[in-house]
Amino acid sequence: MLSLARKRTRDLLTPLEAELAPRGRGVARLHRQPVWRSAGRLAHLPRWTGSAAALGFLTLTIGYGIVIGGHGRLVSDALLSAAGFGIEAVKLSGQREINEFQILEALEIHEGTSLALFDAAGARARLDQMAWVKNASVMKLYPSTLQINIEERVPYALWQRGDLVSIVNESGDVITDEVDGRYANLLLVVNHGAQRRATEINTALENVPALRPRVRAAFLVSDRRWDLQLENGISIRLPEGNIDAALADLVEMDEESGLLSRDIVAIDMRLADRVTVRLSDEAAEERKIMTGGEGRSGRKERDT
Numbered sequence: 225m226l227s228l229a230r231k232r233t234r235d236l237l238t239p240l241e242a243e244l245a246p247r248g249r250g251v252a253r254l255h256r257q258p259v260w261r262s263a264g265r266l267a268h269l270p271r272w273t274g275s276a277a278a279l280g281f282l283t284l285t286i287g288y289g290i291v292i293g294g295h296g297r298l299v300s301d302a303l304l305s306a307a308g309f310g311i312e313a314v315k316l317s318g319q320r321e322i323n324e325f326q327i328l329e330a331l332e333i334h335e336g337t338s339l340a341l342f343d344a345a346g347a348r349a350r351l352d353q354m355a356w357v358k359n360a361s362v363m364k365l366y367p368s369t370l371q372i373n374i375e376e377r378v379p380y381a382l383w384q385r386g387d388l389v390s391i392v393n394e395s396g397d398v399i400t401d402e403v404d405g406r407y408a409n410l411l412l413v414v415n416h417g418a419q420r421r422a423t424e425i426n427t428a429l430e431n432v433p434a435l436r437p438r439v440r441a442a443f444l445v446s447d448r449r450w451d452l453q454l455e456n457g458i459s460i461r462l463p464e465g466n467i468d469a470a471l472a473d474l475v476e477m478d479e480e481s482g483l484l485s486r487d488i489v490a491i492d493m494r495l496a497d498r499v500t501v502r503l504s505d506e507a508a509e510e511r512k513i514m515t516g517g518e519g520r521s522g523r524k525e526r527d528t
Contacts (some may be wrong), residue, residue, distance in 0.1 A: 318374035383419040395422040418444035
């Protein structure tokens with residue numbers, strides 16, 4: 225029993241203070257009500273609230289650790305891929321010169337990469353940096369397909385300066401220095417500035433299809449005119465102007481007398497009124513014997 229003093233003191237307490245006051249020894253601990261359940265709104269929470277709070281705290285802790293450790297993207301990709309949004313197919317179109325593996329390497333797709341979190345802008349920027357790519361587009365086709373469209377630069381000629389040979393486009397811009405046998409049919413233009421004037425000599429040669437396959441290289445001389453090197457070693461010196469007429473005359477002479485199949489070294493067409501032919505050393509010696517020692521001479525080819 226409580227003494228009168230203690231009773232009066234208890235009567236002055238608020239209901240909450242009275243509940244928190246020490247109880248008598250006769251009250252079993254199992255029958256005591258938890259203090260927090262009597263404190264305001266907490267008394268109305270369900271019994272599993274504590275377990276849920278502990279689980280939420282654990283989840284937040286793990287999430288914080290993942291973010292701090294830099295594994296957030298990896299975990300997110302894995303979860304989205306498991307949900308059916310992983311990249312399972314890559315469709316390519318437009319590429320001819322570029323190897324498919326080079327494109328896949330530039331895309332940087334790894335196992336478990338999700339389509340939702342894939343950086344399409346970054347992939348497009350990496351593709352645009354490739355030598356052959358003029359323009360690229362990257363599209364996401366949900367739920368699991370990536371569509372890549374490539375517009376390539378068109379090879380137009382080979383450009384040599386010194387020992388370096390490059391593939392250039394029609395404007396003369398270098399595409400790449402990696403040249404192999406696939407580009408052997410392209411015209412080789414030589415010397416500085418030749419790449420910018422490749423269309424000039426290429427167009428002229430296209431007008432004489434009988435001669436074009438026999439031309440191995442075109443040399444730009446003093447940035448003014450062209451010298452052609454044929455596959456059999458004959459050098460053709462073209463004039464500064466009226467290239468089309470000079471090439472047409474050359475083809476006509478070859479059809480009439482087989483000029484380009486003779487044992488000669490060079491054909492000089494720089495003068496409008498004559499064509500000069502330089503014989504090889506062996507042919508010159510034979511001519512010297514046949515003409516009684518006159519040696520080499522330059523005459524119009526139609527007279528030889």
